[in-house]
Amino acid sequence: MVSSPTSRLLTRVIIYGFLFVLAVVFLYPVVLMVLTAFKPTPEIFRSPFGLPESWSLDTFATVWQRAKFGLYLRNSLLITGGSALLLLVTAAPAAYALARYTFKLKPVLFLFFLAGIMIPIRLGILPLYLLMRDLGLLDTPFSLIFTYAASGLPMSVFLLSVFFRNLPRELEDAARIDGCNELQIFYRIMLPLVRPGLATVVIVNVVPWWNDFFFPLLFIQSDTWKTIPLGMQIFFGQHLVNWSLVFSGMVLASLPLLIIYLIMSRQFIAGLTAGAVKG
Amino acid sequence: MRDAPAGIPSQRRPLARWWSRHWHLFVFLTPAVVVYGMFMAYPLLSSLSYSVYEWDGFLRRGFTGLSNFVTVLTRWPYNERFWGALTHNTWFFVLTFAIQTTLGLFVAVLLAKKWRGFAFFQAAYFLPYTLSLVVVGFLWLMLLNPTWGMIAQGLRGLGLGEWVQPWLGQRATALTTVILVNAWGWLGFPMLVYLAAVQAIPQEFHEAAFVDGATPWQDFRFVTFPLLLPSIAMVTILTFIWNFNAFELVFVMQGASGSPNYATDLLATFFYRTAFGDPTTGGEPGQIGIASAIGVMMLLIIGFVSAFGVRFMQRSQTEY
Numbered sequence: 001m002v003s004s005p006t007s008r009l010l011t012r013v014i015i016y017g018f019l020f021v022l023a024v025v026f027l028y029p030v031v032l033m034v035l036t037a038f039k040p041t042p043e044i045f046r047s048p049f050g051l052p053e054s055w056s057l058d059t060f061a062t063v064w065q066r067a068k069f070g071l072y073l074r075n076s077l078l079i080t081g082g083s084a085l086l087l088l089v090t091a092a093p094a095a096y097a098l099a100r101y102t103f104k105l106k107p108v109l110f111l112f113f114l115a116g117i118m119i120p121i122r123l124g125i126l127p128l129y130l131l132m133r134d135l136g137l138l139d140t141p142f143s144l145i146f147t148y149a150a151s152g153l154p155m156s157v158f159l160l161s162v163f164f165r166n167l168p169r170e171l172e173d174a175a176r177i178d179g180c181n182e183l184q185i186f187y188r189i190m191l192p193l194v195r196p197g198l199a200t201v202v203i204v205n206v207v208p209w210w211n212d213f214f215f216p217l218l219f220i221q222s223d224t225w226k227t228i229p230l231g232m233q234i235f236f237g238q239h240l241v242n243w244s245l246v247f248s249g250m251v252l253a254s255l256p257l258l259i260i261y262l263i264m265s266r267q268f269i270a271g272l273t274a275g276a277v278k279g
Numbered sequence: 280m281r282d283a284p285a286g287i288p289s290q291r292r293p294l295a296r297w298w299s300r301h302w303h304l305f306v307f308l309t310p311a312v313v314v315y316g317m318f319m320a321y322p323l324l325s326s327l328s329y330s331v332y333e334w335d336g337f338l339r340r341g342f343t344g345l346s347n348f349v350t351v352l353t354r355w356p357y358n359e360r361f362w363g364a365l366t367h368n369t370w371f372f373v374l375t376f377a378i379q380t381t382l383g384l385f386v387a388v389l390l391a392k393k394w395r396g397f398a399f400f401q402a403a404y405f406l407p408y409t410l411s412l413v414v415v416g417f418l419w420l421m422l423l424n425p426t427w428g429m430i431a432q433g434l435r436g437l438g439l440g441e442w443v444q445p446w447l448g449q450r451a452t453a454l455t456t457v458i459l460v461n462a463w464g465w466l467g468f469p470m471l472v473y474l475a476a477v478q479a480i481p482q483e484f485h486e487a488a489f490v491d492g493a494t495p496w497q498d499f500r501f502v503t504f505p506l507l508l509p510s511i512a513m514v515t516i517l518t519f520i521w522n523f524n525a526f527e528l529v530f531v532m533q534g535a536s537g538s539p540n541y542a543t544d545l546l547a548t549f550f551y552r553t554a555f556g557d558p559t560t561g562g563e564p565g566q567i568g569i570a571s572a573i574g575v576m577m578l579l580i581i582g583f584v585s586a587f588g589v590r591f592m593q594r595s596q597t598e599y
Contacts, residue, residue, distance in 0.1 A: 015389055016396075022386065023403040026463070030406060032429060033418055048432045086314065094311035097304055109308065116319055118516070118585040120524050122547070123578045124322030126329055126554055126571055130337060131322060150318035153311055182303035211411035213527045218555070229413040233531060236417050243421060250414045257409045265402045269471055 033254075037247040044243050059248040063235075066245075068223065069252055072231035076256075079141050079227060080209050083148035084202050091153055091201065092194075095160030096186050100172070116154030121147065122214060129218060143219040144227075148212075152205040159204075163197030164190060203271030210257060228253050323578075330575045334567035347572035357553075357569065361576075363541055364549045367454055371545070372522040374458045376515060379469040384511070387473035388499060401474070405467035415464040416531030423447055423456065447532060450542040457543050461528050469514045476510035477503060505595075512592035516585050523581050526551065546577050 036044055037059065038052035063069060098110060121128070128147065129138075137143040167190060175185045216230040226234075232253045239245045261268055330347050333340040351357045386404070390397050407415065422429050423446050431443040446456045480503060488498045526547035529537050535552050537544030554570035 012394075016394075019386070019389065019397075019400045023400050026407055026467070027403045029418060029422060029463070030410075032422070045427050048427075048429045090310040090314050093307035097307035101304060103301070103304055109312070112312075112320070113315065116315065116323075118520065118589070119323060119578065119582065120520060121319050121323070122524055122526075123574050123581075124319065124324075124326045126322075126567060126574065127325040128318065128322035131318070133337075146314065146318045150315050153315040153319070157311065183306060186307070207409065211413075213411065213413050213531075229411045232411075233413045233417075236413075243427070246417060246421065250418055254410050254414050258406075261406065261409045265405070269401070269405060 033247060034251055036243070037251040039244060039247075041242055041244040044247070059244050060252060063245055063248045063252055067231060067235040067249060069228075069231070069249075071223070072226055072228045073256070075141065075225050076210060076227045079144050079148075079225075080206055082141065082145040083152070083209055084206060086145055086149040087152045087156055087201065087205060088198060090149065091156040092160055092191060092198065093186065094153075095157045096164050096190060098157065099161040099164035100167075100190075113154045113157050116151075117158065121151040125218065132219060138219055139221050139225060141225050144212075144215055147215055147219075148205070148209045152201075152209075156201045156205070159201055160194060160197050163194040167193055199267070200271045203268060207257065228256075326571055326574055326578070329567060330571035332568055336564065337567065343568070347568040348576070350569055351572050351576070360541065360544060360549050361546075361573065364537075364544050364546045367537075367544060368523050368525070368546050370454065371458050371461075371525060372519055374455065375462055375465065375518055375522055378462050379466060379514070379518065380511060383466055383469045384473050384507070387470050387477055388503060390470075390474050391477040401471070404470055407464045408467040410464060412461075412464065412527040413531055415460060416528050419460040419463075420447070420532050448539055450539055453533065453539060454543045457528055457532060460532070461525065469518070472510055472514050473507065476507050480506050508595035509592050512588055512595055516588035516592070519584055519588070520581055523577060546573065550574055550577065 032049075035052060036048070038055055039047075040059070043053060094113075098106060098113075132138050132143040132147075137146070171189055171193075172185055175189045180188065211229060212227075213229040213233060216227045217233075220226055220230060223231075232249055235249055236246050239249075329339075331342060331344060333343045333346075351361050390401055410418075423431075425431050425443055425445045425448070434440060434442050444452065446452045484502050484506075485498055488502050493501070524547055525545055529543050529545050529548050530551070533539075533543045535548055536557060537548050550570055550573045553573060554565050554567060556565045
């Protein structure tokens with residue numbers, strides 16, 4: 001292909017221009033959301049695009065108190081953290097067993113987990129709701145923790161079993177000669193070696209859990225255990241005319257993940273795509 | 280399993296011997312099987328049986344065969360809502376798929392060039408994906424407000440005031456607007472997966488193509504694209520599954536009944552209203568049997584299409 005320096009420069013300019021326009025489409029609404037959050041409602045309507053006249057944090061403080069944001073933040077942290085813990089504790093040993101042992105039931109179990117990858121747990125919501133009610137778990141964080149961990153298990157078992165399968169057999173044999181039993185081999189030798197896999201599993205699952213709105217909407221009634229998305233949805237609905245409060249609330253609700261994303265966007269992106277590509 | 284060490288006396292009872300060789304498997308597998316079986320496999324399987332019973336609130340009555348399905352498919356208003364929602368979900372998927380496999384794929388191929396500043400673009404495109412759909416929904420509800428919203432104000436500022444429309448309030452535009460809002464929050468994900476897949480293609484393949492005199496388009500068409508097919512198939516399956524479960528954005532922006540006049544109603548909002556009662560029409564009680572029939576049909580659609588997709592994905596896999 002023949003291309004003169006000028007035409008190559010032109011291509012570059014067009015590509016950069018296109019990507020820049022696209023970046024504006026994705027980024028500007030978020031920037032606008034943050035800027036607007038600092039403005040009182042009359043100023044939002046008067047100058048929708050200008051910088052805020054003052055950078056006061058008053059509305060954020062109002063939202064924090066009136067929307068019980070601190071409580072929702074604690075609930076979201078506990079529920080997401082608890083789900084991640086339960087997921088790792090259940091998925092890692094199962095993945096290990098499926099990856100490194102052969103036993104009669106293995107193909108059956110593999111299929112059992114495989115079936116769950118493609119079917120969203122939401123379609124079982126009615127029996128799940130009644131199960132939670134009968135177990136007395138409605139309106140408790142455990143209803144969400146069990147649901148999230150269960151729905152994350154199939155994909156996580158498969159992802160982790162890929163990581164476990166790639167570990168050398170010699171490690172296991174050496175540990176066995178040193179007198180480790182099967183549990184010790186798993187816990188002391190193999191588990192620490194798949195830390196990147198564990199991190200991937202956590203990243204892949206935590207974002208949708210943190211942002212989930214569907215299950216809290218159905219499982220949580222009282223304020224005590226509402227998560228950020230549910231609490232904010234109700235708060236926004238009540239204050240829809242007060243744009244200042246809604247925008248501050250949106251920024252507060254997005255801040256935890258935004259901060260993590262800005263600090264470690266590379267690990268974030270690597271984790272998510274690894275999950276998708278290997279899955 | 281490994282053979283038992285020679286030292287173990289063979290006259291021990293077979294059950295005890297079997298247990299001593301297998302106990303660790305139980306320790307490894309039981310927690311996952313219990314949690315997954317109880318909270319995912321059991322609800323999904325029993326939702327099938329829910330659909331063939333008559334329900335009185337949350338109390339199960341007699342077996343009714345397929346009459347719940349017949350109700351959904353033939354009796355008004357269920358039939359109208361069902362076909363409407365199915366059409367809306369299909370448009371949801373088709374439009375999302377079209378955007379992500381043209382724009383998303385194109386951007387991924389560009390970003391794979393790794394020029395200066397591309398890391399910034401990549402991070403920018405992905406950022407909306409980290410936002411909760413509740414935030415995405417309310418943000419665009421505000422931005423698209425025809426009186427005070429930033430888009431209306433901006434258009435008026437540019438002298439294009441007559442372009443301003445109640446995008447979310449009129450039947451003709453509401454659903455497509457919601458789908459585009461969803462695409463805004465979602466597109467970063469397929470882009471990143473495609474980018475990772477493009478970067479995984481060995482550079483020599485492209486070099487060989489160019490040595491053979493290929494144009495950039497031919498390089499894309501005959502080298503990049505065929506090797507991306509498995510990734511495209513996988514992302515398309517995931518998109519299909521999520522689009523046929525989409526709920527939050529419509530619930531947040533258009534309410535549980537998909538206003539205006541069910542124009543944005545989806546299978547999941549229809550299911551939700553039928554199961555848990557419709558708050559917008561003064562709390563009609565939930566109909567578990569009929570809702571379960573809707574759920575089973577969603578399950579069948581998703582199951583069939585994704586099974587078909589997985590087969591296509593496996594066939595398109597190339598080893599290199």
